[in-house]
Amino acid sequence: MLELRKDIFADERDDNLKEIGKGTQRQDMLGHVTGTSTYFDDHKLQGMLHLKVLRSAHPHARLRRIDTSEADRAPGVRRIIRGSDVPRNLNTLLSLINFGKDDEPTLAVDKVRYKGEPIVAVVADSPLEAFEAIAKIRVDYEPLPAVFDVEEALKPGAPVVNETYPKNTFTYHERYDHQKLRFGDVERGFAESDHVLEQRYQMSPIEHAPTETNGSIAAPDTNGRYVVYTSTQALFFSLDTCAKILDVPSNTFHFIGGTVGGGFGGKVDTLTEPLAILGAMLTGRPVRYVLGREEEMQYGPPRGAERIFIKDGVKRDGRIVARKITAYFDSGAYTRLSSYAVVKCAAHLPGPYTIPNVYGDIYCVFTNRTPATAMRGFGVTGMDFAIECQMDKLAHLVGIDPMEFRIINAYRDGDMKAHRREAKNTALIECVQVAADKAKWPLREEFKRMSSRKEGGGARAEIPPTPREPVASRPAPAQQRTSYDRGIAMPASEQRPVAPPPPPAPPSPPAAPSHGATRFSSVFGTRRR
Amino acid sequence: MAKTALQFRHNGRDVAIFVDGGVNLLLALRELIGDMTPKFGCGQGGCGACSVLIDGELHLSCLTLAETVAGRSVETLESMKDGPNLHPLQRAFADNFAAQCGYCTPGMLMAAKALLDRNPQPSRAEVVEAISGNICRCTGYEPIINAVLAASASRARA
Amino acid sequence: MPVTVKTFASTSEVAAALSSDRSARYLGGGTLVMRALNEGDISIATIVRAADTTLTRIDASSSRVVIGAGVTFARILAERDLAFLHAPARSIGGPAVRNMGTVGGNLFAPVPYGDFTVALLALDAVVSVHGGLGVRDIAIEEFLQSRERHGGTLVLSVSCARPASADAFRYRKIARIKPKGGSIITLAAHLPSGGGRINGARIALGSMAPVPIRAKAAERALDGRSLDGTAISAAAAAVTEGISPADNALASGWYRREIAGVHLRRLLSGQE
Numbered sequence: 001m002l003e004l005r006k007d008i009f010a011d012e013r014d015d016n017l018k019e020i021g022k023g024t025q026r027q028d029m030l031g032h033v034t035g036t037s038t039y040f041d042d043h044k045l046q047g048m049l050h051l052k053v054l055r056s057a058h059p060h061a062r063l064r065r066i067d068t069s070e071a072d073r074a075p076g077v078r079r080i081i082r083g084s085d086v087p088r089n090l091n092t093l094l095s096l097i098n099f100g101k102d103d104e105p106t107l108a109v110d111k112v113r114y115k116g117e118p119i120v121a122v123v124a125d126s127p128l129e130a131f132e133a134i135a136k137i138r139v140d141y142e143p144l145p146a147v148f149d150v151e152e153a154l155k156p157g158a159p160v161v162n163e164t165y166p167k168n169t170f171t172y173h174e175r176y177d178h179q180k181l182r183f184g185d186v187e188r189g190f191a192e193s194d195h196v197l198e199q200r201y202q203m204s205p206i207e208h209a210p211t212e213t214n215g216s217i218a219a220p221d222t223n224g225r226y227v228v229y230t231s232t233q234a235l236f237f238s239l240d241t242c243a244k245i246l247d248v249p250s251n252t253f254h255f256i257g258g259t260v261g262g263g264f265g266g267k268v269d270t271l272t273e274p275l276a277i278l279g280a281m282l283t284g285r286p287v288r289y290v291l292g293r294e295e296e297m298q299y300g301p302p303r304g305a306e307r308i309f310i311k312d313g314v315k316r317d318g319r320i321v322a323r324k325i326t327a328y329f330d331s332g333a334y335t336r337l338s339s340y341a342v343v344k345c346a347a348h349l350p351g352p353y354t355i356p357n358v359y360g361d362i363y364c365v366f367t368n369r370t371p372a373t374a375m376r377g378f379g380v381t382g383m384d385f386a387i388e389c390q391m392d393k394l395a396h397l398v399g400i401d402p403m404e405f406r407i408i409n410a411y412r413d414g415d416m417k418a419h420r421r422e423a424k425n426t427a428l429i430e431c432v433q434v435a436a437d438k439a440k441w442p443l444r445e446e447f448k449r450m451s452s453r454k455e456g457g458g459a460r461a462e463i464p465p466t467p468r469e470p471v472a473s474r475p476a477p478a479q480q481r482t483s484y485d486r487g488i489a490m491p492a493s494e495q496r497p498v499a500p501p502p503p504p505a506p507p508s509p510p511a512a513p514s515h516g517a518t519r520f521s522s523v524f525g526t527r528r529r
Numbered sequence: 530m531a532k533t534a535l536q537f538r539h540n541g542r543d544v545a546i547f548v549d550g551g552v553n554l555l556l557a558l559r560e561l562i563g564d565m566t567p568k569f570g571c572g573q574g575g576c577g578a579c580s581v582l583i584d585g586e587l588h589l590s591c592l593t594l595a596e597t598v599a600g601r602s603v604e605t606l607e608s609m610k611d612g613p614n615l616h617p618l619q620r621a622f623a624d625n626f627a628a629q630c631g632y633c634t635p636g637m638l639m640a641a642k643a644l645l646d647r648n649p650q651p652s653r654a655e656v657v658e659a660i661s662g663n664i665c666r667c668t669g670y671e672p673i674i675n676a677v678l679a680a681s682a683s684r685a686r687a
Numbered sequence: 688m689p690v691t692v693k694t695f696a697s698t699s700e701v702a703a704a705l706s707s708d709r710s711a712r713y714l715g716g717g718t719l720v721m722r723a724l725n726e727g728d729i730s731i732a733t734i735v736r737a738a739d740t741t742l743t744r745i746d747a748s749s750s751r752v753v754i755g756a757g758v759t760f761a762r763i764l765a766e767r768d769l770a771f772l773h774a775p776a777r778s779i780g781g782p783a784v785r786n787m788g789t790v791g792g793n794l795f796a797p798v799p800y801g802d803f804t805v806a807l808l809a810l811d812a813v814v815s816v817h818g819g820l821g822v823r824d825i826a827i828e829e830f831l832q833s834r835e836r837h838g839g840t841l842v843l844s845v846s847c848a849r850p851a852s853a854d855a856f857r858y859r860k861i862a863r864i865k866p867k868g869g870s871i872i873t874l875a876a877h878l879p880s881g882g883g884r885i886n887g888a889r890i891a892l893g894s895m896a897p898v899p900i901r902a903k904a905a906e907r908a909l910d911g912r913s914l915d916g917t918a919i920s921a922a923a924a925a926v927t928e929g930i931s932p933a934d935n936a937l938a939s940g941w942y943r944r945e946i947a948g949v950h951l952r953r954l955l956s957g958q959e
Contacts, residue, residue, distance in 0.1 A: 025623065032631030033619040035566030035606035039632065042565040052727070128551070128689065131727035211570045211578050211632045211666055261568070261632030262666045292726060293571035533692070551690030551724050551734060572725030574718050574784055586761075587783040592721040594714060594734065596692060643782065661867040662781015 028259070037259050039212060040229040045219050045286035049078055051279045052130035052289075054120040054137050055299060056112035059368040060146035060159060063110055067138040068120060074136055076129030079282050081121040083109035086278065087247035092335050093269065096240050101171070103164035104334035104371070106245055106274050112141075113161055113333035114370050116299035123279045123287055146368040150307050150328035153367050161333055161366040170331065170339040170364035177363065179346040183418040184357035184464035186313075189322025193313030195397050200309050201386035205302035205330070208375055212261020214300060215290030218276040226277055227254045232270065233263040241270040242277055253277070265374030269301050269336055304338050304372025305330040306382040310390045313357075318400045318408040322357040323350040327383065329364050332371035338364045341372075341379030347419055348380045351387040352428045353409040354456075356464050358418035403436050404447050414457025422461065426452040537598045539564065540608035548595045555579045555590040558605065566606040566635045570664070577663030580636035581605050587643035589662075606635040609642065617687075618642060621680035622673070629667030636663050641677045650681055690724065694736040701737045702817035702841040711735050713841060715757060716787040718780075719795060742791075742843065745769070750849050756791025756842040760803065763790070771849065771856050775806035775875065778860040781867055791842040794827075795834065798894050799869035799937055804831070805899045806858050808891035809875035812847040816840045831898040855879060859954045860893075861946070863937060870894045871938045872947055874954050878914065885909045890922070890951065895932040895943060904928035905951060919955045923948035 031037035068080045083089050083105055090102040108119045120137055124130035145159045152158055153168040160166050169177040190196050216230035232238040235257045243250035260267060272289040279287035291300060306329050313322035327345065331338035342364045349360040375381075395405035410428040417423050429452045436443045532547035539562055546561040553572075558564045558581070570578035572591045579591040582604040590603075609616045615623070618641050628634040637660060644651055644659035651659065656677045657670075665673060693711075695701045705711050710732035714720045724731060742757035747768035754763070760776040763769050764785065769776075779785055779793070779802055793803040794814065804827075812827040818840035827845070830837060850856035858875045862868035873893030878885050888909040890902040904925035912918040932943040953959070 026626075028631065029623045029628060032628040032634045033615065033622045033638065034610060035635040035638075037631045038565075039568070041569065042559075044560060044563060044565075126549075127727070128724075128729070132729050135729055209664075209666060211576055211630070211664060212568065213570075260630060261570075262630045264666070290569075293573055293575070294726060531689075549689040550692045551731075553721055553725065573722045574780065574787075577781060577783060580783055586786045588786055589718075589783045591725060592717040592787060594692065594717055594721060594736075597717075597736075640782065657866055659782060662783050 031259075039259050039261050040216055040231045040257060041212070041288075041290060043217055043229050045217065048217070048219075048286040048288055049123050049125060049279065049283060050127045050130050050289075051121055051123045051275055051287050052127065052134055053107075053118040053275070054122070054134045054139070055295075056108065056115055056117040056119055056141075057139075058112060058141050058143050058146075059115045059148070060144040060161070061112050061141040062144060063108060063112060063119065064140040064142050065138075066120060066140075070136040070138070071120075071122060071133040074124075074129065074133040076125040077122060077133045078125065078285070079123040079279065080133075081107065081123065081275065081278060081282065083107040083119075085282070086245065086274070088245050091241065091245050093237075093241065093337060094335070094340060095244070096237065100335050100339050101164050103162055104336075106278075111144075114368050116295075116370060117333070118275075121275050121279065121289075123283055148367050148369055150305075150330050150363070150365040150367060153365050154328070154363070159368075161368055165335075165366055168366045170335055170342070170366075172339075179342050179360070179362045181346050181349050181358060181360035181362075181418055182466050182469070183359075183420070184322075185467055186311075186322040186324045186357045186359040189357035190311070190313040190324075192315075193321055194316045195394075196311065196313050197390070197394055197397060198309070198311040199386075199390055199393065200307070201389060202307050203305055203382045203385060205305045205370070205372060206375060207297055207300065207302045208262070208264040208266030209297065210260075210262030210264065210266055213291040213293060213296040214267055214271050215288070216272045216276045217286060217288045218273070218280040219286035220280055220284055221254060225252055225254055226280055227256065228273055228277060230255060230257045230273055231260055231263075231267050232257050232273065233260055233265070233267040234270075237268065238270045238273055242273050245274045246277060246281070264376055265303070265378060266300055269371075269373050271300070299370055301332070301336060301371050301373035303375035303378055303382075304332065304341065305369075306386075308383060308386040310386055312390060312394055314394050314398055316398060318395075318398055318405050320353060320355050320394065320409050322359075323353075323355045324359040325349055325361070325383075327360075327362045327386075329362065329379075330369060330372060331364050331366055332369045333366060334371040335364070335366075336371045336373045337378070338372050341374075344379035345383050348383060350418055351384065351391075352411055352426070353406075354411040354415040354423070354460055355409070355418070360418075401443075403432050403441055403443060406432050407443075407447050407450055410452065412452050412454070412456030412460070415460045416463055420463060423456065426456070428452065533596055535596050535599055537600060538602040540604060541602075552595045553591050554581070554588075554593040554595045554598060554603070557595040558590060558603070564605050564607050568632055568635055570632070570636075574662075575664065576633070577636040577640060577660075578633050580639040580663065582639060582643060585643075585646065587640055604639075606638055609638060616642075617683050618645065618677070618680040621676040621683065625672050625676035625679055627668060627672040627676035629665075633663055633665045633667075637665065637673055641673075641680070644677070645681060645684070649684060651677070653678060690731060690734055692734045692736065694738055696738050698737055698739045698741065698817055698841055698843060701735055701739070702819075704733075704735045705841055706819040706839050708733055709839070712838075713737075715789040715792040716759060718784060718788045719792055737841070744844075747849075751846055752849055753844050753846040754790050755844050756789060758790050760785040760788055760790075771853065772803075772806060774858040775803045775860075778802050778858070778867075778873075790845055794830070794842060794845070795838075798897060798933075799871075799935065801899060802860050802870055802873045802893055805873045805891045805893035806856075806875045807845055807847060808899045808901065809858075809877045809889045810847040810850070810856065811877070811889060812845045814845050815843045817843055828901065831900075834898055850877060851879060857954050857957075859950060861950055869937050872932075872943055872950060873899075874947075874950055876951075876954055878909070878955075880914075883913050884911055885914060885918075886911070890926070892926075892930070892947065894935075894937075895927075895930050895947065897933075900930065902926045902928075902930065902947075902951075909955075914955060916956075919952055922955060923952040926951045 086106045089105045092100045122130045122133045147153045218228045221227045239255045276289040308327040311324040342362045350358045395402040411423045415423040536545045568578040570576035581590045714734045742755045744755040746753040763776040814830040860873045861871045875891045877889040888906040893899045905922040908921035926947045927944045932940040
C-alpha cells in the first residue's frame, strides 16, 4: 500500500488561516527591491530580432497601395509582414466568450480607421534598422471623412467607421443598438418632482501610462512550439487570442508572464503578441516587439471617453424620484472591451441609490479614435463621476447638506435595485458616515444614527409598474463579413443560434443561455435572479 | 560594421564591451553586460526607471551615449546589496510597501541612494525633490517617501 | 546604419564638422539627441562631441557672467555666485536631468522644455556661437528667432550681466505636476531700476510660442514707472498682447492666455 508520509511535511503549513490584522510580506517584494524580478523584456535571447510597425498617418482612409519594395531591400531587414500574412486577420477580443463580431484586423488591409493603426510590420536585426526600413515604405492613402464625436457618429449620413457595425454602434443580442434599463415611469416621476435638473457630462480618454510599455518576445521552442514572454495582464486570454489569430492549436504556445510593470487595464488587449509570434514563425528567430513611449501614449488603448446626460427629478425633502440617463461610450474604431463596459454601466444605474423611477440608454459608439479598453472600474468610474457631480448639484438645489443628501437616497438592505435584484450587504450610509467623520464634516445626529440595515425593503422592495415600449421591429443585421476573412470558415460558435433578446421588463422567464452565458452572465445579462 | 571598444567600471568590476555607434548606456548594460536591473520606461528622460550612478552622480542611462562612460564608474541596483544582506534602503522599501509592480523600483532606489550618499539626513521636502524625476504609477509616492526617510533614520540609529 | 560618433579635441573642429554635415548633431548632455535616437529619429547619422574643457567653464567673478554651453544645471546650482540663476536651474527636470542637461542644449529644447532659456532671455543674454564663418556673438532674442538655422553651429557659451539685486530678477515656472512637470507657462522678469523707476524691463515667457518670447507690451507698461499696483495691473493686462500660444497636451492656448496675466501679477507683486 502506497502511503504519503504527510508527517514529514507536517510542520510546513499552518492551516489556521488567521492572517487578518497581521502584516504579511508580498512574495515578489524581494525581487522588486533587488531588481531581480523578471519582466518580459529581461530576457536576452540569441539572435533576437526587433519588430516595429508602420502606423496609419490618417484617422480614416482607404489604403490604395502599400509599396514595401524598397523596405524589403533595406539593410538588416529579415521580414516584412502584411495583413495578408496574418492567418486570421480579423478578431474581436471577447469573441473568446462569444460576445461581439470580429471587427479588428491585426494589420490593416484595405482601410485604416484610426490614426496610428498598424499597417505593416518590419522585422529587422536592430530597432534602428527597423525604423529605417519603415521610413522606406510608401502607403498611398485615400483620406475619408472621419468622425470623432459620439453624437455626430450616430447622426444619419455620418461616416461609417467600421463596416462590421455600419450604424457606428455595437450590436447587442444581434439586434439592439444600445443597452436599455427601464424601471418604473420616469416621466411620471418628473411630473411629481419639485425640481428637475438636466446636465451634460463629458470625460476624456485616460491613458494608463504604465512605466513598462506594452510588449512581448516570442521565440521558437522545440517541438514546433513558441515561448512567449509578455507584459500581458491576461495571460491565457492572450494565449487563446493568439491561437485564434494565428490559426494554430493553443498548445502551440507557452506564455510566460505575470510580472507586469504596471497595467491598470492597459495590457489586456493582446496588442503585441500576435505579431511577435508571427515574426518568430516567419523568421525562425526570437522576435521582440515593444511599444515606444510615444506609441504607448498615442496608440495604446486608453480608458474610453464617455458623454453622459442625466436628468433627475427631486422632491423638496431630498428624495430623488426619477433619474433618466443617456450615455455614449466612445469605443474608438474597434470594440475591444467597450461593449462590456456598457453592460457594466447599465447594471450600475442609477448608482448606489434607491430611486423608484429609472431610465437608462447606454450606447457603445464607434469613432475614428484610438480604440478604448479596460481601466480600473471602466464602465462604472466615468458614470460615477457624472452621478456624483449631479448629486452635489441636486443637494445644492434643494438646500440639503451633500453628505446627508446621499444618506437620504442611499440604498438599504432589502431595497429593489433598478435592474431588479434585491440590494444586499449595502453599506453606503456607513461609508458616508465614516467619510464625514474622517473629514470632520458635521452630520446631524439623526443621520449619524441611520443604518443600511434599517428601513429598507417593504414598499422599497417592489418593482414599480413599468410602461412597456414597442420594440422597434428591425431586421437583425446580416452577419457582417469583410475582405479580412479570407474565406476562413466561421467557427461553430458564431453560427450557433444566439440567446433571444431579453424583453425590457418586468420579470420574464429566463432566456435560454447560449454557450458560456452562465459563466459570463455579466456580459450577456441573461442570468436572472 | 565598425564597433567602438568601451571599458568602464561596472559595479566595482572592470568591463570591456564593443558598442555600435549611438547605443545608449541602458542598452549596453542590459544587452551587452547582462545587467537587467535598470529598466526602459520611456527613452525620453521622463520616467527615471533607467537611473544609474555615474561616478556617484545620478544619471539617466537611456539618455547617456554609452561611449561617454569610458573610464568612469557605473553603479546600478545590482550592486546595492551587501552580499546576502539588503541595503537599508532596500529593507526600508520592502518594509514600507514602497514597491507594487516593481518596475520603477530600481530607478527609485538609485535616486534615493544618490540622495542619502550626499545627504544622510534629508528632510521630507528633500526626499520629494530627490525622486521628482522618477515616475511611479502604482504607489502614489507616499510609501516611497516614507521608505527613504525610514532608511535614513535606520542608518542614523545604526 | 549605426550612428557615427565623432569626438574632437577642439571646438573649432566640432564647428567644422557640424557645418559640413547636415545629418550631424552635436551631443551635449544627451537629453535631446539621445531622446531623438531612442524614438527612432533616422535623420541623425552622425553625433559630434567635444572634449574641449572650455565648454564647461564658468566665469562668475565679475559683473558679466559667462557660462560655458556644456555647463550642467547641477553645476549652476553648486555655484554660489550664480544664485540668481538657481530658481530656473532648479525648475528643470529631476536631479538626473539636472546632472546631464546643459545650458547650451536648453537653448534648443522645444516646448514644454527650455525653461532656463526663458531666464536667459529676460536677462538679455548673449549667445556665443562658432559657425562656418568663425566665432560671433548673437543677442539671445535674435538667436531664438533663427534657432533652426543654428543647428549647424556650435554654441560655445552664454553670457549676461548680473542683476543689480536679488529683487531685480524673478522667475516662475507653472506646471501641473508637483514638484516637477512640463511647463504650462514659464515667466522671467528682469526689472532694472533707477530712482525708483523701472528702466529697461524685460519680461520673457516660455511655452507661449514655439520659442521663448518677450512680452513687449507688458515691458512697455512697466518702463518709466515704479513697481506699484497700477503698473503691475497694466503689465498683467498687456502680457498676451500679440501672443497666441498653441494647444498641447498640458494646456490649451486659451488657458495659457487666461493665466498669463494672473501669474505675471503674482510674479511682479512677489506673491506665492
